[in-house]
Amino acid sequence: MPDNPNDILFERARAVIPGGVNSPVRAFRAVGGTPRFVQRAQGAYFWDAAGQRYIDYIGSWGPMILGHGHPAVVEAVQRAVIDGFSFGAPTEREIELAEAILALLPSMEMIRLVSSGTEAAMSALRLARGATGRKYIIKFEGCYHGHADALLVKAGSGLATFGNPTSAGVPPEVVQHTLVLEYNNLAQLEEAFTLHGQEIAGLMIEAIAGNMNFVRASAAFAKRCRELCTQHGALLIFDEVMTGFRVGLHGAQGVLDVRPDLTVLGKVIGGGMPLAAFGGPRAIMEQLAPLGPVYQAGTLSGNPVATACGLATLKEIAKPGFYESLAAKTRSLVDGLKSAAAAEGQPFSADSEGGMFGFFLLNELPQNYATVMTTDGASFNRLFHGLLDRGVYIAPALYEAGFVSAAHCDDDIAATIEAARQIFRKS
Ligand code: HOZ
Numbered sequence: 001m002p003d004n005p006n007d008i009l010f011e012r013a014r015a016v017i018p019g020g021v022n023s024p025v026r027a028f029r030a031v032g033g034t035p036r037f038v039q040r041a042q043g044a045y046f047w048d049a050a051g052q053r054y055i056d057y058i059g060s061w062g063p064m065i066l067g068h069g070h071p072a073v074v075e076a077v078q079r080a081v082i083d084g085f086s087f088g089a090p091t092e093r094e095i096e097l098a099e100a101i102l103a104l105l106p107s108m109e110m111i112r113l114v115s116s117g118t119e120a121a122m123s124a125l126r127l128a129r130g131a132t133g134r135k136y137i138i139k140f141e142g143c144y145h146g147h148a149d150a151l152l153v154k155a156g157s158g159l160a161t162f163g164n165p166t167s168a169g170v171p172p173e174v175v176q177h178t179l180v181l182e183y184n185n186l187a188q189l190e191e192a193f194t195l196h197g198q199e200i201a202g203l204m205i206e207a208i209a210g211n212m213n214f215v216r217a218s219a220a221f222a223k224r225c226r227e228l229c230t231q232h233g234a235l236l237i238f239d240e241v242m243t244g245f246r247v248g249l250h251g252a253q254g255v256l257d258v259r260p261d262l263t264v265l266g267k268v269i270g271g272g273m274p275l276a277a278f279g280g281p282r283a284i285m286e287q288l289a290p291l292g293p294v295y296q297a298g299t300l301s302g303n304p305v306a307t308a309c310g311l312a313t314l315k316e317i318a319k320p321g322f323y324e325s326l327a328a329k330t331r332s333l334v335d336g337l338k339s340a341a342a343a344e345g346q347p348f349s350a351d352s353e354g355g356m357f358g359f360f361l362l363n364e365l366p367q368n369y370a371t372v373m374t375t376d377g378a379s380f381n382r383l384f385h386g387l388l389d390r391g392v393y394i395a396p397a398l399y400e401a402g403f404v405s406a407a408h409c410d411d412d413i414a415a416t417i418e419a420a421r422q423i424f425r426k427s
Pocket of ligand 1: 024026060062210400
């Protein structure tokens, strides 16, 4: 009989929930051991069922950019809850959130709110096909766009962890129009458009990929994606579920200075509540029901509590200097880890943008999924568990990006670097 509360909860969970978790990567299958069951969180920390505190570099996989329990957000949510949880009818707050997002992402003229990143990506894909009257879609190996059937083709997140290039339950016919190309491979990109240009409805990309750890599309690659889509009448779709309002106030499209046709958002726009969105030019968005023939709907879409949480979060992050300070903090973490690794002779490379970062136990930053996959899993697992034992919580899989919040302080960063140094020294 286990006596650690996390073990006890995991055993109970496994009896009633497949794998004991409601999203696969949380199960620690890649790294081994027992998932930490979170009891509460505040600022940059959460506490597990055993009362152990962790510096949290996941932040709910990105949304908690202000840290946990930011007072202004908590207050906004509390006020919204009193007025009602869900109406299934429109509210003024949905308009406010739509206006706030559109003001910051000029590539979009209209936006539709949904409940999850998966739903947003799936809907954007349908819209691209409906608006162009074409079937083919391009995606890149290592980019993950949620678990819609047509996009579960060699996806690089939880699926990669389990070694399944595609999911059971997805008939081959459903993915036969999804072309999967290598990230940052210009020759393959050119070839795909040469072969199928007239049939491609859209190209979906994480322009800074957060589901094969942290890999940037090169400026030349992103630019060529834009040019080829324009030239062939396909829609360029930026999946900014992770990067939107995370790498900067204007997302990856701002960082790369590339204007997509459609943008998929999630995570930060809900501030930790189930809220996501997709948007683009008016002429395309008006193809959606009830105006156009592309169907899309949702009972909880634009939920009043989620929109209150998202709006309060956006208000904070739009304050002057927010991203400068977040980016500097994230850079100091990445630089400190690099120095610690160099001092201990540990192969290491790392990168960051805004409040998102990634590191690899490799000498050079990878440019694609195949190179990410050359990371030695056992070394990553040693680092993961070493950090966990020292109260630092990073993603339990080497394919995931990390996230710093405004609540992380210099001491948290210094403690994290010191913990990593100790582990590198031992290795
Ligand atoms: N899709 C996330 C990994 N990139 C995992 C989400 C979760 O487990 O909450």
